[in-house]
Amino acid sequence: MLDVRGLRKVYEGSGRRTEAVRDLTFTVGAGELVCLVGPSGCGKTTLLKCVGGLLAPTAGEVTLAGRKVDGPPPGTAFVFQEYGRSLFPWMRVGANVELPLKQKGLGTSRRRELVADALESVGLADAAGAYPWQLSGGMQQRVAIARALAYEPDVLLMDEPFAAVDAQTRADLEDLVRGLWRERGITVLFVTHDIDEAVYLGERVIVLSSSPTVVQEQLEVDLPLERDQLSTRVAPRFAELRTHVYERIQAAKRGAATRPAGTDAPPPR
Amino acid sequence: MTGAPPGRPKSSAWRHVVLRLVFVLALPVVLVTVWWVASDGSEDVYWPPLRTIVSAFPDVWTGERWRGDVLPSVLRLAAGYGLAAVAGVALGLLVGSHRRVRAVCEPVLEFLRAVPPPVLVPVIMLFAGIGDTMKIVVIASGCVWPVLLNTVEGVRALDPVAAETARSYGVTGVARLKDVVLPSAGPQIFAGLRQALSIGIILMVISEMFAASNGLGFTIVQFQRGFAIPGMWTGILLLGLLGFALSVLFRLVERRVLGWYHGLRAATRR
Numbered sequence: 342m343l344d345v346r347g348l349r350k351v352y353e354g355s356g357r358r359t360e361a362v363r364d365l366t367f368t369v370g371a372g373e374l375v376c377l378v379g380p381s382g383c384g385k386t387t388l389l390k391c392v393g394g395l396l397a398p399t400a401g402e403v404t405l406a407g408r409k410v411d412g413p414p415p416g417t418a419f420v421f422q423e424y425g426r427s428l429f430p431w432m433r434v435g436a437n438v439e440l441p442l443k444q445k446g447l448g449t450s451r452r453r454e455l456v457a458d459a460l461e462s463v464g465l466a467d468a469a470g471a472y473p474w475q476l477s478g479g480m481q482q483r484v485a486i487a488r489a490l491a492y493e494p495d496v497l498l499m500d501e502p503f504a505a506v507d508a509q510t511r512a513d514l515e516d517l518v519r520g521l522w523r524e525r526g527i528t529v530l531f532v533t534h535d536i537d538e539a540v541y542l543g544e545r546v547i548v549l550s551s552s553p554t555v556v557q558e559q560l561e562v563d564l565p566l567e568r569d570q571l572s573t574r575v576a577p578r579f580a581e582l583r584t585h586v587y588e589r590i591q592a593a594k595r596g597a598a599t600r601p602a603g604t605d606a607p608p609p610r
Numbered sequence: 611m612t613g614a615p616p617g618r619p620k621s622s623a624w625r626h627v628v629l630r631l632v633f634v635l636a637l638p639v640v641l642v643t644v645w646w647v648a649s650d651g652s653e654d655v656y657w658p659p660l661r662t663i664v665s666a667f668p669d670v671w672t673g674e675r676w677r678g679d680v681l682p683s684v685l686r687l688a689a690g691y692g693l694a695a696v697a698g699v700a701l702g703l704l705v706g707s708h709r710r711v712r713a714v715c716e717p718v719l720e721f722l723r724a725v726p727p728p729v730l731v732p733v734i735m736l737f738a739g740i741g742d743t744m745k746i747v748v749i750a751s752g753c754v755w756p757v758l759l760n761t762v763e764g765v766r767a768l769d770p771v772a773a774e775t776a777r778s779y780g781v782t783g784v785a786r787l788k789d790v791v792l793p794s795a796g797p798q799i800f801a802g803l804r805q806a807l808s809i810g811i812i813l814m815v816i817s818e819m820f821a822a823s824n825g826l827g828f829t830i831v832q833f834q835r836g837f838a839i840p841g842m843w844t845g846i847l848l849l850g851l852l853g854f855a856l857s858v859l860f861r862l863v864e865r866r867v868l869g870w871y872h873g874l875r876a877a878t879r880r
Contacts, residue, residue, distance in 0.1 A: 395774055419778040426771035431793035431870045440789055441779035472870055474877040492779065 342371040347401035361387045363553035374522050374529040376539035379549030385532045389500050418489035422501040424482040428473040435469035438488045459491035479510030499531045540583045550593040658840045666840040683825040687814045690749025698754045702761020727752030740821035748817040753806035760802025764795025
């Protein structure tokens with residue numbers, strides 16, 4: 342579905358050359374939920390913007406369903422970390438969700454249907470007439486998720502979407518995303534710096550090194566499909582996996598030699 | 611914001627409104643009283659008592675004067691101001707959206723803005739004559755700069771996250787201008803429009819002082835030349851009131867169009 346091959350991104354500016362991403366190769370299968378986790382400042386956002394066609398890579402390429410990405414692809418929806426700035430404050434919630442659909446050229450009744458359905462899915466059926474800034478942070482991020490859902494994407498790209506909400510809201514939103522993923526079969530690429538979140542959410546976790554970024558490890562999360570905040574987070578297997586990822590990231594921070602990236606076996610049970 | 615917070619008893623809400631009215635009206639009342647008392651019994655021809663000015667007002671500003679002088683002035687102001695607003699916003703969107711165009715235009719714009727608009731009156735008279743066209747062109751050429759420059763700034767200040775959101779959802783072209791860039795620049799554009807309004811009123815009067823056969827500015831100059839000093843003063847008072855009324859109207863429109871912005875600011879202050 343989504344193929345990232347030899348991706349490299351170098352920023353040039355005012356005599357300074359920063360290699361944010363060195364060499365990234367991974368694939369995401371159709372309908373998979375993959376979490377990208379790495380130390381802070383490791384170029385996760387850069388990577389996601391390249392995947393979403395918002396940034397042009399210096400080398401390498403991203404292909405989506407066999408087509409090379411050289412601009413924002415139509416079947417991709419983006420959820421940003423800064424929900425307050427990503428939602429347009431001059432539009433009511435309903436209009437925010439509807440705007441991308443107008444661009445798609447959908448008819449009024451179809452648009453209304455999609456908006457109502459998406460807001461319903463995130464539990465904000467009544468909020469269509471409110472302005473985003475009248476809602477709490479968690480609700481605003483729900484609106485941003487609804488906007489992405491209404492767009493009916495094949496691929497959902499989420500850039501640390503819950504980094505700015507409080508812990509309880511965050512847990513709710515994590516369950517919301519997992520629920521929507523199972524319900525709608527969307528391919529999700531979820532970037533986070535939170536190891537627990539990555540393991541809890543993902544079917545697979547890709548661990549990135551510090552900048553300049555390479556893939557440090559890929560890890561299948563063999564937790565049951567049905568997860569919940571209470572039992573999953575205290576399961577011994579969850580603890581093993583998060584410890585493993587934690588160690589890998591610590592190693593990455595220290596700049597320890599990276600193992601050749603590939604399909605690593607998960608740590609033995 | 612204004613109004614009593616919910617849950618306050620009704621009598622207290624009333625007191626709040628009355629108190630606000632007192633605050634708004636106190637200073638004007640004091641000033642008018644001082645003027646009234648200080649000028650009462652004045653023998654100076656140039657400083658007639660306020661009593662005389664007020665009593666002259668209905669005689670001077672008859673229905674015919676309103677139709678023949680006030681209305682043409684206001685229509686010329688509306689035409690010039692409207693022209694400047696449309697041109698300023700349109701050009702501002704163009705200049706603000708393209709870095710190269712901006713780099714080329716900016717020094718010229720700064721220069722043109724720095725030229726005091728009244729000096730353009732004699733120049734514009736040369737090619738636009740002394741009719742309504744000249745006055746409208748003068749008003750528009752003075753009003754356009756604050757609108758244009760503020761629009762450019764507003765467009766440039768578009769939040770990068772908002773811009774990326776629009777791009778990733780395929781919101782481009784006209785929709786991007788109409789639904790993203792223009793509303794986001796709205797607060798800045800209105801700041802420009804507000805400056806332009808006061809400039810417009812000044813130019814309306816000045817253009818009528820140069821060469822005209824009607825209008826507020828013309829009438830005031832006529833009174834002054836004819837030594838009808840109380841009449842002249844009533845004209846000045848009327849101009850002040852007109853400016854005040856326009857600014858109230860402007861604020862009403864702004865409150866309506868930028869309701870989201872005031873709400874957002876109130877929400878972030880909380």
